[in-house]
Amino acid sequence: MRSTIILGFSSVATAAVIDRRDPVPAGYVAPPYYPAPYGGWVSDWSESFQKASVLVSSMTLAEKTNITAGSGIFMGRCVGNTGSALRVGIPQLCLQDGPLGVRNSDHNTAFPAAITVGSTWDKSLIRRRGVAIGEEFRGKGVNIHLGPSVGALGRKPRGGRNWEGFGSDPVLQAFGGALSIEGIQSVGVIATIKHFIANEQEQYRMYSLVKPGISSNLDDRTMHELYLWPFAEGVRAGVGSVMIAYNAVNGSACAQNSYLMNGLLKDELGFQGFVMTDWLAQISGVPSALAGLDMSMPGDINQVPLVFGTSPWMYEYTRAILNGSVPVDRLDDSATRILAAYYQMGQDSPDYPRPNFDTNTQDAEGPLYPGALFSPSGIVNEFVDVQDDHAEVAREVARDAITLLKNNDGILPLPRNSALKIFGTDAEKNPDGINSCADQGCNKGTLGMGWGSGSARYPYMDSPIDGFKSRSASYQFFNTDSFPSNSNPSPTDTAVVFVTADSGENYITVENNPGDRTSSNLNLWHDGDKLIKDVAAQYSSVIVVVHTVGPILMEEWHDLPSVKAVLFAHLPGQEAGKSLMEVLYGDVSPSGHLPYTLPKSEGDYPESVGLTGYQIGQPQDTFTEGLYIDYRHFHKANIVPRYAFGHGLSYTTFSFSSASISAVTPLTSTPPARPAKGETPAYSTTIPPASEAYWPDNFNRIWRYIYSFLDKNDADNAAKVGNLTSTYPYPVGYSNVQKAGPKAGGGQGGNPALFDVAYAISVTVTNTGSRPGKAVAQLYVQFPTSNFDTPILQLRDFEKTSELAPGATETLSLRVTRKDLSVWDVVSQDWIIPSLGGDYGIWLGQSSDGLTLRCGTETGSCAGNQTSPASV
Missing domain, CATH: 3.40.50.1700 (Glycoside hydrolase family 3 C-terminal domain)
Known part of the structure; x- marks a missing residue:
């Protein structure tokens, strides 16, 4: 990444250096990764990308830049409001918090927080809550739901926003996030998995004119095996949007970190949707675009007083395309990704509601653009009741x-x-x-x-x-x-x-x-x-x-x-x-x-x-x-806690018995070769005419509202620069040639072979007590000794029974995937099974310190009354 942060798009000569990146500890790097991969190569998204690319090809430059950013803070009904492209039928998109319910609204449900949901250890219930949340956001006319949250992961026990996630384990977070996404998007609302990535404390998280945001410095293996894991599952679930975090990773701000957005997210994980900033997290123009950022929210820049309605995108993005500092295909891919998510969720349907609430007021009538000095007024809250029977969930x-x-x-x-x-x-x-x-x-x-x-x-x-x-x-x-x-x-x-x-x-x-x-x-x-x-x-x-x-x-x-x-x-x-x-x-x-x-x-x-x-x-x-x-x-x-991860008592008792393990997919030390990327849209790289950026005649401007148009002179002057033979000084390592992609990629979430079931495990749970109750079977993997240091036990799956009457039994089915048995090899940049043919211990029980049933992959058998390797 570049060592300087650049404001503005007009040219490198007039750009302002606002800060220099401080050095991070040796060994923690954020290598450049260019260009931003095109979306659309995954078959599940191909139809939506086809529709989106056809539409984008008919849009003007100003229309395309208009949908990549917000219209300004407090400049619409929702917490975030994109620009529109009404000529081609695309309305403003409404983005709204939050992970546990519609924020600052009315007649909505205040659901239990995600940390509460994680405590249920109930996959079905997690998804049902997601459906209910999605129904409420759709009912309010929200296009993009700003949740679920799987980062913070909960690394810091005193971290302020841990409760917005599902627990301090990547697999528990992964199931919580992915199942929530499935539920939310099943009703047509675009989910947003956040905050990408390693956003583990609140203090010092944001960049300012006087101080950079905190840098989370982590090694490659820790990134993949902990913090990236739940995002991979969210992408695999087909999430439409990812929100980038405020902080830096290894010294490079997440909002302009090409390794994170282009490399890990869009190429390795095969993410097909669009990447947005957290609110006011964008700190640069050109570097952000080149690094893979697709949408700026709420549109303003955080380095200057918000009263001026200054934006690093919108009109500046329009100027950047005309002067050649951002390639045309980068904008086209961003616009196509945004619209593909819109089509993927069926939001082009005529019955998808428009916003009927206002996050800025509880009054029925008020200003349409509260952030403006003078704003037209009208009905802003229609008090639509979206609660249905969600209180029961x-x-x-x-x-x-x-x-x-x-x-x-x-x-x-x-x-x-x-x-x-x-x-x-x-x-x-x-x-x-x-x-x-x-x-x-x-x-x-x-x-x-x-x-x-x-x-x-x-x-x-x-x-x-x-x-x-x-x-x-x-x-x-x-x-x-x-x-x-x-x-x-x-x-x-x-x-x-x-x-x-x-x-x-x-x-x-x-x-x-x-x-x-x-x-x-x-x-x-x-x-x-x-x-x-x-x-x-x-x-x-x-x-x-x-x-x-x-x-x-x-x-x-x-x-x-x-x-x-x-x-x-x-x-x-x-x-x-x-x-x-x-x-x-x-x-x-x-x-x-x-x-x-x-x-x-x-x-x-x-x-x-x-x-x-x-x-x-x-x-x-x-x-x-x-x-x-x-x-x-x-x-x-070897520390005995007060209570272990996964602990929980019941009024009844349960026994686990008749466990079995069976091999499903033959394993190799490395996964089979990834599939090649499918076809993507073809984008023109020709700079459009300046006239596509001119202000429309007789346009009624709202003060502080952020627009994508340029004055004629500004547009013409930018186009003159773009037509010169000299080229913009792109970052070190920049290339505009699309990559085939890393071998660890190949599908949504990574190489599809990573998610092949390696072993199927079943266990019979019996209620041995005198009261009805539900039991949770937790599955942990113990890696055999190898050249890799691995935690003693790692959660890999869980299932919850239905309510069992005294004496009743239920057989639960669990699974272990190829990825569950792999480690990230920083040398080969791939997932590998470190001890192929070795005896992986598959431990079952009701908590991380209550594991007495072990299945072995080498013997293919299971036994009870075993001593857990984590016993102290």
């Missing part, structure tokens, strides 16, 4: 995610006539109003979601207190986070304490936590630890309910004799009450499992996963722990 997710960590003396489920004393403000709704804090930027009342752009407005909040009321429970509630002096403990009382830990996005600071948990660390908020201890000192039976964004420390109170039960209810969205009651009172057995490890102290983690503080110049965050995050690290370091 949301409640089921919230309920089946509840993770029972401890249940001494069988205190749960509660008897119907229990006398309860309830403590903690988290038990009841925010007294200021459930949506009183913009983007949920506070921790008041029941914590249903973290804060930031990944939040949504609640249509209502079914709080735990509402739940107790609906049960006609005998309770006394103390709406305080300090132990009250008047609770009058009785020996027959059961105390229920509600506590929280919150986090969110960096543009909001809550209780001195600027997104990441910098002030609270991994402690409970609002002196929750003290509240639990004070209650435990007065009551002999205490149940702790935790609403949390991620790992917390529990050592101050976990082992107190009166603390009988601990439940993690995670982030339940609007359905916090009834879902919890169904578990507390035993309507259903809890079936959630932890999507991360719970430590005994922050010192249990590697030092490198701590938050990166202030550094002069570009903050450097070097991933020296490599593959060893979360449970992988705990296993390697």
